[in-house]
Amino acid sequence: MGARGGRGAARTGPAGSLGRRLCLAVVLTAVPTMAASDVVSAALQDSWGDFWLFRFFLNAAGYASIMVPGFLLIQYFKRKNYLETGRGICFPIIKSCVFGSEAKSAHPDDVSLAARNESMESSTAQQVLKLLFCAAGLQASYLTWGVLQERVMTRTYGATETNPGEKFKDSQFLVFMNRILAFTVAGLYCALTKQPRHGAPMYKYSFASLSNILSSWCQYEALKYISFPTQVLAKASKVIPVMLMGKLVSRKSYEYWEYLTAVLISVGVSMFLLSSAPDKHLSTVTTFSGVVLLAGYIVFDSFTSNWQDALFTYKMSPVQMMFGVNVFSCLFTMGSLLEQGALLESARFMARHSEFAVHAVLLSICSAFGQLFIFYTINQFGAAVFTIIMTLRQAFAILLSCLIYGHAITVVGGLGVAVVFMALFLRVYARSRMKKRSKKLPASEVPVQKV
Secondary structure, three states, X not given: OHHHHHHHHHHHHHHHHHHHHHHHHHHHHHHHHHHHHHHHHHHHHHHHXXXXXXXXXHHHHHHHHHXXXXXXXXXXXXXXXXXXXXXXXXXXXXXXXXXXXXXXXXXXXXXXXXXXXXXXXXXXXXXXXXXXXXXHHHHHHHHHHHHHHHHHHHOOEOOOOOOOOEOOOOHHHHHHHHHHHHHHHHHHHHHHOOOOOOOOOHHHHHHHHHHHHHHHHHHHHXXXXXXXXXXXXXXXXXXXXXXXHHHHHOOOOOEHHHHHHHHHHHHHHXXXXXXXXXXXXXXXXXXXXXXXXXXXXXXXXXXXXXXXXXHOOEOOOHHHHHHHHHHHHHHHHXXXXXXXXXXXXXXXXXXXXXXXXXXXXXXXXXXXXXXXXXXXXXXXXXXXXXXXXXXHHHHHHHHHHHHHHOOOOOHHHHHHHHHHHHHHHHHHHHHHHHHHHHHHOOHHXXXXXXX
């Protein structure tokens, strides 16, 4: 028995050894395949992560994780009639956030109108100097902001002869950087200067904040697919959706000349977009994704301006509006970045590329101080002068982008740009004439041609 067992063991020995070799060969063959599949899945995950629609819904889910609990809390406090029954340390905070003081002003432009009347009493030389200061501040802030925006979103960092470098991909982080600095600047301004007593419920800023975040994100993201001149012209054409949103949200009515100029703007933008340059740079190719993102930017931005107009019925200054909106913007973007783990990744990118860190900080500084220049200009000279300055800024921005980044524009495209800016100046001229006419005529004789 022992001998037969020994011979059996001897017979099974080579077969077992052969089986082990086959298993080892299969494992060794499978390892590269598994590694390759891991690489493919990682690449697939990265491509999905870079897809703008995926990022949009991911960001929206992050904002919803903050807004939904907040909405439920507000409904709870209102249902419990907390304003009448609430007590304790938290009562003033909850009252301010949920109920406010409900004090509304008769006209949102009362403060700025009084400031303009005071400024008219100063000498002409002082007025000219103030106007030059406002124009220079707006042009410097927003032209620098536009150049940096295109640099950050369309060019690589850390490129060498052997290394192509890497692009910064997270637009939400740039929005967060802009908002955190704007929040700080507005907070300091409100603390150091006299402001009207705040009456609006704080939660109402969250709607304008959300649409403002989404419009800014779409604006940054669109530069991955379209040229900067195309984006500037799309911004110029946003008067069309603003009018539509005004009809829907605020029930506004408009003059016939406003519709005419809106049609001219749409024609000019169409001429520019449909024109094609023979030696067009890769970054100037307008893609479907870019058009969708631009449409998203215009829609969200139109909602923001109309919602802010409604909020101005409360007693508040523009800087208080800036502060309130940016409080929620910081909360939403930081929460979403932390949930995605993108805040640390963006910080690592800044650590790897000091040039990007400088650009991101300058971008935020230009955005924050540009907003202050907007408020000061409108306060001192009115919306018409401000619109002229910003329209000129858009034209300069297109010219500067073409010179620095080599964008090509055809003759038809150039004519389209001219039509757009002609329509914008026509809007300013017609509005100023209508205001002068309404001042001269008695209230009963003011013509009303609104539709």
